[in-house]
Amino acid sequence: MKRVLDIFLKKFIQTGTLTVIYSDGTQGRYQGSKPGDEVGLRLHTTAAEKALALKPALAFGEEYMNGTATPEGCSLERLMHVLMYNLENSNLLSEEINSRMRYVGRLLKPLNSLKRSRKNVAHHYDLNGDLYRLFLDKDLQYSCAYFERDDMSLDEAQEAKKRHIAAKLRFDRPGLEVLDIGCGWGGMALTLAKDYGAKVLGITLSVEQLRVARERAKEAGLDGQVRFELLDYRTLHRTFDRIVSVGMFEHVGVAHYEAFFNNIRRCLKPDGVALIHSIGRMDGPGTTNPWIAKYIFPGGYSPALSEALAAVEQTGLWVDDCEILRLHYAKTLAHWRQRFEAKRDRVRAMYDDRFVRMFELYLTASELAFRVQGHMNFQLQLTRSIDALPLTRDYMYEEEHNKAP
Structure with a gap:
């Protein structure tokens, strides 16, 4: 060999x-x-x-x-x-053939049913919660930060990400009801409640994230304004003024894209606004690396924008705004990788050397996927109504500027 x-x-x-x-x-x-x-x-x-x-x-x-x-x-x-x-x-012809076979194979894999989705989420997100505290920002944002300036710290860039998303959601009055799909450890939901006066329902499939999010809401005195539940988005049957989903769409599965956006439409009030933030790829549909699929994100796939938009087009939703974030996640992952490397001994004490090597390879390969392999992030702003938002984007800039420190 x-x-x-x-x-x-x-x-x-x-x-x-x-x-x-x-x-x-x-x-x-x-x-x-x-x-x-x-x-x-x-x-x-x-x-x-x-x-x-x-x-x-x-x-x-x-x-x-x-x-x-x-x-x-x-x-x-x-x-x-x-x-x-x-x-x-x-x-290489062999690599091209291999890639095409994997592309066909992803369509033949089992669907992300409710049971399978919960199992896939638990694989990565129900790890020891202290692990993520070692390398994430203080708010535990496990998604792409937003670097308004090149010299921003990780904490500053994650705060900027939340301001950027909130500005697109347009909180033009207090008391808006918000659904946070894939709420993680609750940082986005708590920010929208505290800084924008929203009433938030955060849903997750991770038992560990649910526990931490509820504890954080109680500690912040926001447990009467923010509620966290262990729910799949497909089981919700009520409407909201705003819907936000950050870093969850990558776990939906290609076969479920249209159903996902149909659920967004069904849960959004007629004048409501939704913001979907997802990893994507600039070069069309592809496949998930088999090592990532087996060890890091089973059932995960970073969609091409064309795949997401094709599904949206079938639902009657308006795409009011689409933004591509190119190297922001590469910079985010570089921060995470450096922080992880500085705490390798503590991670080894939690797990073992094999886990440390697995996680450092995951962070390194992910960063490089955004630097050399065409990965990016996209943000889709969606509405049911053609006139739910102002004609120009000025309101986004004004709100973002007003909330800046």
Whole structure:
């Protein structure tokens, strides 16, 4: 299998240079025709070589987690940058066929039923709550921040994200009823209640997030204004003035997009406003990396904007505004990665070395997906009525400016 892997890497590396030290001590140097970074990879076992030759997209992550594939003379970030850049720009026929097969396969996978959705969410979000406190901002925002200035801290950028979204929701009067779909640990819901006078129902499928969100509401004295429930969005049958969903649409599943937006329409009052914030991709429909799907976000998929808009078009909703956030999540993930690395010993004490390597690979690969592989975020502002919002976007800027510190 070493020979097979050698042939593959000679074709795969087109930019930069990768030196591989095989388990028998021999080296392979793979230099692309285009200049780039020089990085190294050590493979410690023949089993790792075989796995990489047969299923590289899944095996690299697994072998790194196991400690049988490690960076050599470089950081994980530098190694992943070279590998992911070449993957994005590869013209290998085998990779194209593999990608197309995965694209078809995602349509054949089991649907995200209520039971499966709860199980998928628990896999990632019901981990030890102290883990996320180690690397997230003080408000526990586990989604893309908004960097109004390049020198913003993570806490400042997450506060700016909430202001940006709230301005698009247009809180033109107190007491508006808000539905927060996928409310996380409650930060957005609590902010809308405290700073905008809203009455919020936050729903989640994570037992751990629900517990923390309820505790935070009680501590803030907002438990009479904000309510958190363990609910699936498909089970709600009441209407709201505003609906917000941040970082949840990635877990809906392609087959459920139209149903999701139909539920948004059904739960939105005639003059209501909804804001959907999601990871997306700029290059059309694709697939979820098999390692990410297995170990990080089972059932997850970052949609192309064309897929989301096609579903919206079937529901009668207006897309009043669409904004693309390009490198904001890359900057967010860079903050998370650096904070995580600074607390590696504490994470290891919670779990083990394998978990630490898994999580650092997840954060690194995710950051690079936004830097070199066309990932981005989009925000869709939706209404049922053509005249639910002012004719121009000036109200957004005015509100955002008025709430700025």
